[in-house]
Amino acid sequence: MKNSLKEIATGFNSLVTGMRITLGQFFKPTVTVRYPHESLKMPERFRGHIELVRDPETGKAICFACKLCERACPSDCITVEGAKLEGAKKRSVTQYMLDFTKCSLCGSCVEACRDGAIRYSHDYNLASTNKEDYIMDLFKRLENERLEAERLAGSPKSEAQGPRSEVQSPKSEVSKQETTAAEPPPTPNS
Amino acid sequence: MQWVHNSISALWPEPLRLVLFLVGMLSFVGLNAAYLVWVERKGAGRFQRRPGPTEVGWAGLLQPIADAIKLMSKQLIVPAGVDSTLFRGAPLLMMSPAMMSLAVIPFGEHLAARNINVGLLMIFAFGSINVMAIMLGGWSSRNKYAIISAARVVSQNVAYEIPMLLVVITMIMVTGTMNLDEIVRQQAGAFWHWNFFKVWVNPLMPVTFLIFYICMLAETNRAPFDMTEAESELVAGAYTEYSGMGFGVFFMAEYANILLGCALATVLFLGGWQSPIGILPGVFWFLVKMYCLIFSVVWIRWTFPRTQFYGLLNLSWEILIPVSLFTLILTSAMMKLLRA
Numbered sequence: 001m002k003n004s005l006k007e008i009a010t011g012f013n014s015l016v017t018g019m020r021i022t023l024g025q026f027f028k029p030t031v032t033v034r035y036p037h038e039s040l041k042m043p044e045r046f047r048g049h050i051e052l053v054r055d056p057e058t059g060k061a062i063c064f065a066c067k068l069c070e071r072a073c074p075s076d077c078i079t080v081e082g083a084k085l086e087g088a089k090k091r092s093v094t095q096y097m098l099d100f101t102k103c104s105l106c107g108s109c110v111e112a113c114r115d116g117a118i119r120y121s122h123d124y125n126l127a128s129t130n131k132e133d134y135i136m137d138l139f140k141r142l143e144n145e146r147l148e149a150e151r152l153a154g155s156p157k158s159e160a161q162g163p164r165s166e167v168q169s170p171k172s173e174v175s176k177q178e179t180t181a182a183e184p185p186p187t188p189n190s
Numbered sequence: 191m192q193w194v195h196n197s198i199s200a201l202w203p204e205p206l207r208l209v210l211f212l213v214g215m216l217s218f219v220g221l222n223a224a225y226l227v228w229v230e231r232k233g234a235g236r237f238q239r240r241p242g243p244t245e246v247g248w249a250g251l252l253q254p255i256a257d258a259i260k261l262m263s264k265q266l267i268v269p270a271g272v273d274s275t276l277f278r279g280a281p282l283l284m285m286s287p288a289m290m291s292l293a294v295i296p297f298g299e300h301l302a303a304r305n306i307n308v309g310l311l312m313i314f315a316f317g318s319i320n321v322m323a324i325m326l327g328g329w330s331s332r333n334k335y336a337i338i339s340a341a342r343v344v345s346q347n348v349a350y351e352i353p354m355l356l357v358v359i360t361m362i363m364v365t366g367t368m369n370l371d372e373i374v375r376q377q378a379g380a381f382w383h384w385n386f387f388k389v390w391v392n393p394l395m396p397v398t399f400l401i402f403y404i405c406m407l408a409e410t411n412r413a414p415f416d417m418t419e420a421e422s423e424l425v426a427g428a429y430t431e432y433s434g435m436g437f438g439v440f441f442m443a444e445y446a447n448i449l450l451g452c453a454l455a456t457v458l459f460l461g462g463w464q465s466p467i468g469i470l471p472g473v474f475w476f477l478v479k480m481y482c483l484i485f486s487v488v489w490i491r492w493t494f495p496r497t498q499f500y501g502l503l504n505l506s507w508e509i510l511i512p513v514s515l516f517t518l519i520l521t522s523a524m525m526k527l528l529r530a
């Protein structure tokens with residue numbers, strides 16, 4: 001009798017403790033990131049697909065098509081084309097095809113690059129129903145970013161900013177904040 | 191409230207009043223069943239620090255309507271080999287007793303569809319049909335999970351009907367009537383006149399309320415006693431084979447039964463429409479008390495894991511029935527002493 005009463009009391013006590021804990025959680029703020037409307041900031045070392053780095057002085061890609069990355073790639077997903085433009089000392093890249101369907105994100109290309117001309121992007125909204133979307137021209141992507149930035153800034157001067165923020169499109173700059181306002185997930189870049 | 195009641199009874203004859211109450215009751219149950227789902231989902235979200243439904247309407251308020259449209263537009267599949275009459279009838283058999291029982295609940299001082307002398311008895315008479323509905327639904331589905339669920343619901347409800355009725359007998363002894371309106375009127379005054387606090391009649395009154403509440407959870411098959419639709423073991427229990435609005439009606443009936451159980455607990459223990467501080471109309475206080483209880487039902491669901499089946503039966507037979515019997519005897523002894 002005494003034991004069972006004690007059992008009931010301890011059991012009841014534990015139930016009340018549990019209910020107090022859940023009620024405490026009830027009044028705490030929610031932790032959900034409402035994904036399509038908000039997105040998390042990617043950590044600095046996030047490994048997305050690779051992207052070309054812009055030279056802060058010229059505003060053009062640092063890459064001069066030495067093709068070291070192409071050779072370093074174990075899955076053969078990089079194809080670089082370059083040409084010596086008129087008046088330029090070095091060759092410059094004209095086409096940088098990345099076949100992301102084959103890429104395993106091993107990073108050998110970034111390691112192989114001696115001039116720091118490629119790095120990991122912070123894009124992760126890459127879902128698509130079309131396979132062709134994953135064969136991307138990174139050079140064209142860089143150019144489009146530049147044009148977009150110019151269009152938004154209203155002048156070509158906008159290139160001369162800090163190296164990191166300059167290369168990212170205005171879109172990804174917004175997403176650098178903890179959570180961003182309503183904005184549909186960007187489709188994979190063509 | 192008095193003049194509204196007077197003018198209604200003066201202008202409209204009895205049949206019209208009944209139609210009015212019928213429409214009111216149906217819409218009250220329907221709206222509550224729909225929006226308690228929203229409350230449940232929002233509550234579940236908050237307890238787990240999620241926002242819950244947010245997309246349809248402001249704060250997800252249109253979510254129940256979207257759900258209803260989805261369920262109604264689905265095909266009602268009656269699987270081959272089921273007893274189709276019982277299969278179709280079971281959801282209705284579950285929903286209608288809850289609605290009928292609400293007819294005797296006094297929502298306000300003059301707001302009861304039917305103020306009959308055996309209201310409490312009627313609620314328990316109809317309340318037992320609810321068990322049969324789940325059993326028939328499970329049995330007629332011709333599905334192994336549904337049949338296990340049907341067997342469970344019977345043993346669970348038999349086990350929990352006993353302490354519940356013992357508690358209700360205690361309450362009838364204390365109040366001396368089965369008329370719900372009369373029971374509420376006896377609890378007039380400040381909150382210490384509520385039956386919940388009447389410790390001079392029965393020192394274990396809060397325990398009695400707790401037993402009633404636990405039994406109510408078990409009778410409405412709510413977590414942690416939701417053995418009938420233990421989804422990790424039984425798919426959806428008795429509702430496994432139901433699709434579209436057949437499932438929808440079962441789902442709504444679950445909330446209608448919770449509503450009824452909480453309304454009854456409010457009437458029996460928490461003073462019904464009596465205001466604890468003497469301001470605002472009775473309907474308001476009734477709804478506040480009832481929704482607090484409903485919130486606690488949601489709170490309990492998202493706090494405790496499901497009991498095992500023998501644990502469920504042990505709780506009833508080893509703790510609830512002896513304790514409620516003890517309170518019954520204690521109450522009768524106290525009443526004898528007080529009268530003498």
